[in-house]
Structure formats: C-alpha cells, structure tokens
Amino acid sequence: xxxxxxxxxxxxxxxxxxxxxxxxxxxxxxxxxxxxxxxxxxxxxxxxxxxxxxxxxxxxxxxxxxxxxxxxxxxxxxxxxxxxxxxxxxxxxxxxxxxxxxxxxxxxxxxxxxxxxxxxxxxxxxxxxxxxxxxxxxxxxxxxxxxxxxxxxxxxxxxxxxxxxxxxxxxxxxxxxxxxxxxxxxxxxxxxxxxxxxxxxxxxxxxxxxxxxxxxxxxxxxxxxxxxxxxxxxxxxxxxxxxxxxxxxxxxxxxxxxxxxxxxxxxxxxxxx
Amino acid sequence: xxxxxxxxxxxxxxxxxxxxxxxxxxxxxxxxxxxxxxxxxxxxxxxxxxxxxxxxxxxxxxxxxxxxxxxxxxxxxxxxxxxxxxxxxxxxxxxxxxxxxxxxxxxxxxxxxxxxxxxxxxxxxxxxxxxxxxxxxxxxxxxxxxxxxxxxxxxxxxxxxxxxxxxxxxxxxxxxxxxxxxxxxxxxxxxxxxxxxxxxxxxxxxxxxxxxxxxxxxxxxxxxxxxxxxxxxxxxxxxxxxxxxxxxxxxxxxxxxxxxxxxxxxxxxxxxxxxxxxxxxxxxxxxxxxxxxxxxxxxxxxxxxxxxxxxxxxxxxxxxxxxxxxxxxxxxxxxxxxxxxxxxxxxxxxxxxxxxxxxxxxxxxxxxxxxxxxxxxxxxx
Numbered sequence: 001x002x003x004x005x006x007x008x009x010x011x012x013x014x015x016x017x018x019x020x021x022x023x024x025x026x027x028x029x030x031x032x033x034x035x036x037x038x039x040x041x042x043x044x045x046x047x048x049x050x051x052x053x054x055x056x057x058x059x060x061x062x063x064x065x066x067x068x069x070x071x072x073x074x075x076x077x078x079x080x081x082x083x084x085x086x087x088x089x090x091x092x093x094x095x096x097x098x099x100x101x102x103x104x105x106x107x108x109x110x111x112x113x114x115x116x117x118x119x120x121x122x123x124x125x126x127x128x129x130x131x132x133x134x135x136x137x138x139x140x141x142x143x144x145x146x147x148x149x150x151x152x153x154x155x156x157x158x159x160x161x162x163x164x165x166x167x168x169x170x171x172x173x174x175x176x177x178x179x180x181x182x183x184x185x186x187x188x189x190x191x192x193x194x195x196x197x198x199x200x201x202x203x204x205x206x207x208x209x210x211x212x213x214x215x216x217x218x219x220x221x222x223x224x225x226x227x228x229x230x231x232x233x234x235x236x237x238x239x240x241x242x243x244x245x246x247x248x249x250x251x252x253x254x255x256x257x258x259x260x261x262x263x264x265x266x267x268x269x270x271x272x273x
Numbered sequence: 274x275x276x277x278x279x280x281x282x283x284x285x286x287x288x289x290x291x292x293x294x295x296x297x298x299x300x301x302x303x304x305x306x307x308x309x310x311x312x313x314x315x316x317x318x319x320x321x322x323x324x325x326x327x328x329x330x331x332x333x334x335x336x337x338x339x340x341x342x343x344x345x346x347x348x349x350x351x352x353x354x355x356x357x358x359x360x361x362x363x364x365x366x367x368x369x370x371x372x373x374x375x376x377x378x379x380x381x382x383x384x385x386x387x388x389x390x391x392x393x394x395x396x397x398x399x400x401x402x403x404x405x406x407x408x409x410x411x412x413x414x415x416x417x418x419x420x421x422x423x424x425x426x427x428x429x430x431x432x433x434x435x436x437x438x439x440x441x442x443x444x445x446x447x448x449x450x451x452x453x454x455x456x457x458x459x460x461x462x463x464x465x466x467x468x469x470x471x472x473x474x475x476x477x478x479x480x481x482x483x484x485x486x487x488x489x490x491x492x493x494x495x496x497x498x499x500x501x502x503x504x505x506x507x508x509x510x511x512x513x514x515x516x517x518x519x520x521x522x523x524x525x526x527x528x529x530x531x532x533x534x535x536x537x538x539x540x541x542x543x544x545x546x547x548x549x550x551x552x553x554x555x556x557x558x559x560x561x562x563x564x565x566x567x568x569x570x571x572x573x574x575x576x577x578x579x580x581x582x583x584x585x586x587x588x589x590x591x592x593x594x595x596x597x598x599x600x601x602x603x604x605x606x607x608x609x610x611x612x613x614x615x616x617x618x619x620x621x622x623x624x625x626x627x628x629x630x631x632x633x634x635x636x637x638x639x640x641x642x643x644x645x646x647x648x649x650x651x652x653x654x
Contacts, residue, residue: 048524051528052527052528053524053527053528076530077530080528080529080530081530083528085524085525085528087521087524087525088521089520089521090520091520091521091522091524091525092522093517093522093525094516094517094522095437095440104529105529108529108530108531109529109530
C-alpha cells in the first residue's frame with residue numbers, strides 16, 4: 001500500500017482565527033479513511049481543503065504527489081480529475097435532470113459520444129439505486145435520494161479518490177446501511193479510495209479502515225487508528241467516550257447527604273440564613 | 274388546572290442587609306415568568322446598588338421554580354461575579370438544586386454577557402469606508418474575470434453553455450417583453466401629454482413627435498429598460514447564483530474543474546447582451562406609439578406624426594441608443610452575477626444579494642448613462 005494523499009502540518013484559519021493546527025495524516029491507496037469528531041471541530045474544513053476549495057494557512061496537502069494547494073491551471077485540473085466529491089446536501093444542479101447532473105463531468109472531461117455518456121451515467125445511477133429517477137429534477141428528490149445521486153455524480157469519472165461529506169446524515173437506517181455497503185463494494189471492486197466526513201458511529205464501524213479524530217477543544221487531531229482499537233484502547237478518554245457513545249460528563253444522582261451543600265464550600269463559610 | 278381553593282399563587286422576597294459585607298435574600302413561593310418581575314425589582318435592583326461582598330440566597334421557601342426563576346439566579350450570580358463577590362445558595366429542594374447546577378452560568382460565562390462597547394463614530398465611519406473599498410475591489414476584480422471570461426468565450430465559442438444562455442434569454446427577454454412594451458407605451462403617452470401643455474403656449478405642439486422620438490431613443494428607452502432588467506433579471510441572477518453558493522453547487526462546479534465565471538456568468542451576460550437591444554427596440558417603438566395617441570387627440574394625422582419622427586431621428590441617435598443599451602445590459606447582468614457569487618452564509622444572505630444586485634444595477638446604469646451622455650456630447654453626437 002502506498003499513500004495517495006498526504007496531509008502535512010496542515011493549519012486552517014478563517015479570518016485570522018485558527019480552526020485547526022498541526023494536522024498530519026496519510027491516506028493509503030484503496031482504504032476508507034473517516035474524518036470524525038464532534039460538531040464544529042473542523043471535519044468539513046479539512047475535507048474542503050483536501051479538495052482544493054480553500055487555501056490552508058500552513059502546511060501541504062499532496063494528492064498523488066502533487067500539492068493541490070499551489071497547483072494552478074492544467075496541473076490543478078489534472079489533480080481534480082482524480083477526485084470525486086459528494087457534498088452534504090447533494091449540491092445537484094437544479095436546472096438539470098439527475099441524469100444530466102451525472103453526465104456533466106463526462107461531458108466536460110471526455111470526448112465520448114452522447115449515447116455512451118448516457119449509458120455510463122445511467123449505470124452509475126443504477127449502482128446507487130436511482131436509475132428509476134434518472135429523468136427527474138433534483139427538486140423532486142428526497143434528501144436521501146439527493147445524497148445518493150451526488151455519490152453517483154462523484155463517481156461518474158471513476159475517480160481514484162472519492163470524498164463524501166456527511167453521506168449518511170439524515171438518512172433512515174436501511175438507506176444508510178445500503179450506502180455503507182455501496183462504499184465497501186466500490187472500494188473492493190473498483191479499488192477506490194474514500195475520505196469520508198461523518199460522526200455516525202455505526203457507519204464508521206462498518207466502513208472505516210482508519211479514523212482521524214479531531215477535537216474542537218484542542219483544535220487538532222487527537223487520534224488516528226482503526227475505530228475498534230480507538231474504542232477499546234485509546235489512551236485519550238475523550239476519544240474512548242466518542243467511540244463508546246458516552247455522555248461528556250456523567251451526572252451523578254444526588255444522594256440525600258449531598259442535598260444541602262452549596263457551591264462545594266464547607267458549611268462554616270456559608271452565611272447563616 | 275389551577276385549584277381555585279388555593280390562595281393566589283405568588284412569590285415573596287425579603288432582602289436583608291446584615292452589614293457592609295453580607296446580604297441575605299430569602300425567596301419563597303412560585304418563581305415563574307408571572308411572578309419574576311416583582312421579585313426581580315426587589316432583589317436585582319437594590320443589589321446592583323449595594324454590591325455586597327457576599328450574598329446568601331435562602332431558597333428553602335421556594336415551592337416551584339422554572340426557567341424564568343433560573344434566570345433570576347443567573348442574574349444574581351452575574352452581579353456578584355462582576356463585583357468580585359461570592360454567592361451562596363442554601364435550602365434548595367434536591368431537584369431544584371440539580372436544575373440550578375445544570376443551568377447555572379459559570380462566572381466566566383456570566384461576565385461575557387456584558388455587552389461589547391459600541392464602536393465610536395470614527396470607527397464606524399472607518400468600517401463603512403473599508404467595506405465600500407472592499408466592495409469596489411471585488412467589483413474591479415470581477416470585471417477583470419468577466420472580461421477574461423468573455424475573451425475566453427470569443428476564443429472557444431463551442432464551449433459556451435448555449436442551452437443555459439437561451440433559457441436565460443427567454444426568461445429575461447421574451448417573458449419581460451409585455452411589461453417592457455407597457456412601460457414604453459405609458460412613457461411615450463405621459464411625456465407627450467406633459468409636453469403638450471407648455472409647448473401649446475408657444476404654438477409648438479408640432480415638435481412633440483421629435484421630442485418623444487429623440488427622448489425615447491437616446492435616453493428614456495435604454496434607461497427604463499435597463500432599470501426593468503435590473504429589477505427582473507439582475508435580481509434573478511443574484512438569487513440563482515446565490516442559492517447555488519448556499520447549497521454548495523458552486524463548490525461542486527469548482528471541484529469538477531469548471532470555472533463559475535465561464536460556466537454561470539458568461540451565458541447570463543451573453544443572454545443579456547442579446548435581449549436588451551431587442552427589448553429597448555420594443556420599448557422605443559411602443560413609446561412612439563404612445564406619443565401618437567396624444568397627437569391624435571390634438572388632431573394631427575398619422576402621416577404627419579410618422580414623417581416628423583423620421584425627420585427628427587438620425588442613425589447616430591439610434592446607434593448611440595443601442596450602444597448605451599449594450600453597456601447597460603452588460604452592467605446589470607454582470608453585477609447581478611457578481612452579487613450572487615459573493616453571497617454570504619445564512620438564511621438572509623440570498624435576499625441581501627438580490628437587494629444589492631438591484632440597487633447596484635440601477636446605480637451603475639445611471640452612472641454609466643451620465644458618463645456616456647458626456648462622451649456623446651464631447652464627440653458631438
């Protein structure tokens with residue numbers, strides 16, 4: 001296995017405010033890497049930097065050896081051709097049918113004949129179980145269908161790396177499980193590499209080879225390993241709590257003897273009321 | 274259900290000042306939204322003045338306390354936190370103690386509640402100026418990108434999204450035709466009618482056709498059409514592109530390696546360049562028709578009216594009007610797209626972009642009209 005993505009000393013900042021610092025990890029060819037962490041810890045930020053939408057405040061992101069942050073023009077286009085991205089809300093173009101959406105990357109980047117592009121797009125839609133909805137407009141689809149359509153569009157060009165932003169958020173359990181199976185199939189059959197942002201534990205345990213865990217409190221990554229290892233043996237208690245789905249602070253029931261104490265101060269200090 | 278046999282539910286409060294250092298508040302009854310104002314006035318107001326070092330809150334008499342009551346505890350704690358005092362709560366029922374522990378603000382968080390000082394006049398002016406300069410920079414940057422995009426379209430005509438262009442042209446052009454015609458008709462009618470009375474005093478009503486024709490072709494037609502275009506299409510461009518930005522569709526385009534300027538802006542600008550001259554032509558024509566109604570009312574023949582118009586307009590007037598039209602169309606469409614691309618996050622963002630697209634479109638149109646008027650004057654057109 002070789003690293004297809006290298007994130008090195010990555011720093012991210014919005015308007016001078018540091019969001020993440022010192023993030024370093026590799027993604028191996030053919031693995032499913034999940035970026036996990038609590039809400040607002042910068043999961044999507046890492047993803048958006050990895051696909052070149054934002055410039056990092058520091059560090060490098062290498063895709064197949066090329067720095068996506070500094071590439072311009074044809075170099076950048078060549079890197080982007082290796083990537084497929086499915087956005088959180090689908091981001092399907094509203095003025096086109098689902099089929100046309102999936103066809104769009106093929107139109108822009110290949111010289112295939114019209115009927116070939118139609119068949120390829122339809123095959124990808126069939127893969128995600130949406131071939132029946134090919135001629136419908138995105139506005140007519142449900143949230144779950146939009147996410148699946150976005151995945152079909154992301155894999156239209158058979159990219160080497162697929163980025164998924166919260167693919168199963170808001171899906172019912174069955175559709176979500178189907179999506180997990182689809183990811184595993186694509187990984188096995190087409191040797192695609194996946195980078196997935198999610199905090200859905202069942203999904204993580206099903207698909208992830210390794211998980212990068214980000215913590216908003218320290219604004220950096222706090223763990224990188226197999227999810228089961230992290231759940232059972234992470235030295236970081238927050239990470240263990242995350243993978244075991246425990247509440248952040250256990251709230252003990254007060255015992256009768258604890259009823260009176262006030263602000264934890266000894267009785268003598270308290271005013272006589 | 275309220276049990277009527279019970280006494281009126283209420284809260285009582287007693288504030289006692291032991292010495293300079295310590296005050297005691299005794300709360301009893303029901304602490305809820307209905308009783309809070311009274312309790313608040315009797316505790317918070319005096320404590321703000323006396324600022325004791327230590328406050329003891331005796332809650333043993335509290336029968337019921339909801340979120341509103343918790344607000345009172347939070348405020349008391351905040352007062353003590355800001356003056357560096359301590360607060361002790363005693364005698365609370367176990368459940369209420371737990372509720373208070375779960376929701377009580379930490380001292381640090383309580384301090385944050387202090388409102389940020391309002392920026393002074395100078396910094397407000399500075400901020401506004403910086404914002405305007407930033408806007409100007411954005412627009413100049415975008416103008417460069419849009420021109421580069423147009424040049425790209427001229428070099429690669431086969432890669433322009435013609436389908437999108439025709440859809441936009443239909444929406445902005447064909448669908449806008451009725452209202453453009455109606456406005457033209459009314460403008461011609463009104464300007465002829467307004468001119469009829471003063472010109473009549475000098476017996477110069479015969480000049481009305483010339484006035485209507487020249488006024489509509491050189492000035493009113495292009496201007497009114499551009500304003501209408503800003504309201505109908507500039508706003509639509511901003512809303513469409515702004516929504517695409519909010520739903521990450523623009524990000525998706527970028528990751529497909531597609532340039533939003535080429536992909537979204539160029540078809541819209543080209544469509545505007547195609548439809549505005551046509552719309553203006555209809556507007557001017559209907560204006561001239563409108564002017565005729567007034568002339569007919571005063572007994573002039575169609576023949577006279579038509580001949581006066583043909584005599585009064587030159588090709589220079591027509592071409593000058595068409596050129597203006599193209600400039601206005603370009604400005605309105607481009608600023609609409611630019612505002613859309615600059616849409617911020619949040620539910621009101623698309624609305625803001627739309628408003629700014631219309632306002633900026635109209636302002637730029639009138640500015641350009643003034644500049645072109647001067648240029649035409651010095652060129653002797």
